Amino acid sequence: MSIEIKNVTKKFGKTVAVDAITAKIDEEKIYGILGRNGAGKSTLLNIISNRIIATDGEVLVDGEEAVENNSAQEKVFLMSEVDMYPQSMNTAEILKWTSKFYPDTDIEKGKEIAKRFTLDIKKGIGQLSTGYRTIAKFVAAIASNAKYTFLDEPVLGLDANHRELLYKIIVEEYAENPRMIAVATHIIEEVAGLLEEVIIIEKGKVIETDSVENLLSRGYGVTGKAELVDGFCANKNVIGTESIGSLKIAYILGHDNISEIPDGLEISPLNLQKLFIVLTGGEEEVK
Amino acid sequence: MKLKAAVLYRYEKYLKVIGLFAGLLIIPIIGALVATKKNNYPIFDRYSLYLAGICAVMSFVFGITSYKPIFKFFLQNGVSRQSTHASFILNLPVCVVLAAVECLIHNTVVLISNQMLSSANKPFTDAFADIFNYQGGVLKILVMHIIIESLAFMMLMSLGYLLSAVFSGMKHFYKVLVIAVLAVIIILSFILSAVTDSYISLGMPAWIAFILYFIFGGLGNFYLNHFISSMIILIILFTSISHLLIRKAIVRK
Amino acid sequence: MNFRFTGDKPIYIEIAEQLEDAIFTDIYPEETQIPSTTELSVSLSINPATVLKGMNILVDGGIIYKKRGLGMYVCTGAVEKIRQKRQQGFYESYVAPLLSEAKKLGLDENEIISLIKGGNADEH
Incomplete structure (x- = not known):
């Protein structure tokens, strides 16, 4: 059982927001859909959830066409960055209606989560702060129990405590009630531990899709004096470097000749954030 | 499942408004009746169509509010555009409720106001029956009143919906x-x-x-028959055009 | 138990190491239960698959074992096993880096030995 994205393209006028993306999203895993702002993450999620209609290609949810298909969409819940709920609606009402549209919704669970965030469920979402509006949407998403739950920038406007709580709830939810939960974000450092699989999107294209484990084991980092590092890297596939004074870090793909590490160099594993920055081409604009 | 919930949502939303509206009407109606008594002149007589007019405006507003906010809310909840449109059509009968409420309140007030004035015991008549030259017993006239209003309200609601669909797509x-x-x-x-x-x-x-x-x-x-058929034609026309618009609609910020 | 991730190693290895450390320092004595995968993953906000992978390293090493339907338990003799393993690794983990650092600082053998002795003396 999975969501299959086949050759999906979306053009807005002349701009290609999603460019022939093919990917597979398995059930019961936590995914990270990573990409810089404007990479096409939200557009792709909007296509999966039938909010935007693709220019080309198709999306199958457990083998069923996702476009204009209520029974396929009953398995898909997208918590989006944009507000889709009527402004006057409060969280209690959102939960009530979510349960009508998504039959597996657990209203009590939603109220429980709202309580942990001290969210006032009787307050219209239009009157809530940005952070609490995000929380209200998150509450609905988790309560929906949808088989494929997508969270688009789920920590928008949240302070550090609430972010931590939100990540904790995702894992808790996943552990108690295994289902696919995808977190689309450009803030990778915080979610890295959460993720099992990642899909990295850059300029409308999927540039990597793999398990975090495989991705990180593809290479390593090497730190030391610049000339030593350069010498070591000479015949290796270097995907990026960083310099701090005369200290240099190089990120290398592959494990050729790793045993011959000269003195003065240190080896470290890749981390997701670093790999992401390197893969998506440089540090500008990346936080 | 999705369609059922969508229809339920629409009815709950508009029946609430109609209920609230009927409740709030008590104040102006009491005022009108007091004035009727004081001036010995009927503010509400059988020809007064204030209430019908307000309800007509209301059904148009129903139509306008039936599009964008609900479309967005339904997309959030995985309802297809087809079902969103179908739920709108299935929701048009709220206009029958609105017409029935209007008919009930209007005639009750006219009745009370007639009782208050010396001109009591007039035979029952109805503005619409007069306009369309319709003959019949009280019950028949009331049913005709509700049918005419329901169709007119549905037409206005479809028009509001269509305009809203046209404008939100632009x-x-x-x-x-x-x-x-x-x-x-x-x-x-x-x-x-x-x-x-x-x-x-x-x-x-x-x-x-x-x-x-x-x-x-x-x-x-x-002509009553002509009116009924022209209303039906307009309702079909408006809902069909809006169907074409909603088929590929997306949310514009 | 207090987990701290340094980011120097893959998370599952850090989980294995820190669990091992907790067992070695008697936080989880032999034949007692250690936290479940779920408990650990929730309290650390780490994917359960990652936690499980860390635990499996300890299972493979004969440090913990699974009691069907009950959870993970510390093996009898686990502490001794860890001690042996760490003794074997002591040179690589502690002595070698010490020597390499000493070399960078230009300390000779005698100076190092006297530092080790002196360091002890300083603490008293």
Whole structure:
């Protein structure tokens, strides 16, 4: 059982927001859909959830066409960055209606989560702060129990405590009630531990899709004096470097000749954030 | 499942509004009755169509609010565009409820007001029955009143929905353009009909006469069957065009 | 138990190491239960698959074992096993880096030995 994205393209006028993306999203895993702002993450999620209609290609949810298909969409819940709920609606009402549209919704669970965030469920979402509006949407998403739950920038406007709580709830939810939960974000450092699989999107294209484990084991980092590092890297596939004074870090793909590490160099594993920055081409604009 | 919930959502939303509206009406109605008593003159008589007018505006507003906010809410909840549109059509019968409420309140008030005045024990009549020259017993007249209003309200609701669909699909520039063009056409039609002396004996521009003719089947004489069929044609026309618009609709911020 | 991730190693290895450390320092004595995968993953906000992978390293090493339907338990003799393993690794983990650092600082053998002795003396 999975969501299959086949050759999906979306053009807005002349701009290609999603460019022939093919990917597979398995059930019961936590995914990270990573990409810089404007990479096409939200557009792709909007296509999966039938909010935007693709220019080309198709999306199958457990083998069923996702476009204009209520029974396929009953398995898909997208918590989006944009507000889709009527402004006057409060969280209690959102939960009530979510349960009508998504039959597996657990209203009590939603109220429980709202309580942990001290969210006032009787307050219209239009009157809530940005952070609490995000929380209200998150509450609905988790309560929906949808088989494929997508969270688009789920920590928008949240302070550090609430972010931590939100990540904790995702894992808790996943552990108690295994289902696919995808977190689309450009803030990778915080979610890295959460993720099992990642899909990295850059300029409308999927540039990597793999398990975090495989991705990180593809290479390593090497730190030391610049000339030593350069010498070591000479015949290796270097995907990026960083310099701090005369200290240099190089990120290398592959494990050729790793045993011959000269003195003065240190080896470290890749981390997701670093790999992401390197893969998506440089540090500008990346936080 | 999705369609059922969608229909339920629409009914809950508009039945609440109708209930609230009926509740709030008590105040102006009591006021009108007090004034009736004081002046010994009926504020509400059988011809007064204030309430019908307010309900007509309300059904148009129902139509306008039936599109964008609900479309967005339904997309969030995985309802297809087809089902969103179907749920709108299945929701049109709220207009029957609105018409029934209007008919009930209107006639009750007229009855009370007649009782208060010396002119009691008048035979029961109804404005719509008069307009359409409709003969029949009290029950038949009341049913006809509700049918006429229901159809008119449904037509207005579909029109509001269609306009809302047209406008939310447009960029700001085109919205302004459409409004400007419409305004120019209407003003021009008045000027043209004045200049070309195309006023019909009723003293109205030809295009208004045309609309009246289309809707009622005549200018002086209104024909019930013609009215019913023209309403049905308009409802089908408006909902069909909005169906075409919603099929590929997306949310614009 | 207090987990701290340094980011120097893959998370599952850090989980294995820190669990091992907790067992070695008697936080989880032999034949007692250690936290479940779920408990650990929730309290650390780490994917359960990652936690499980860390635990499996300890299972493979004979440090913990699974009691069907009950959870993970510390093996009898686990502490001794860890001690042996760490003794074997002591040179690589502690002595070698010490020597390499000493070399960078230009300390000779005698100076190092006297530092080790002196360091002890300083603490008293």
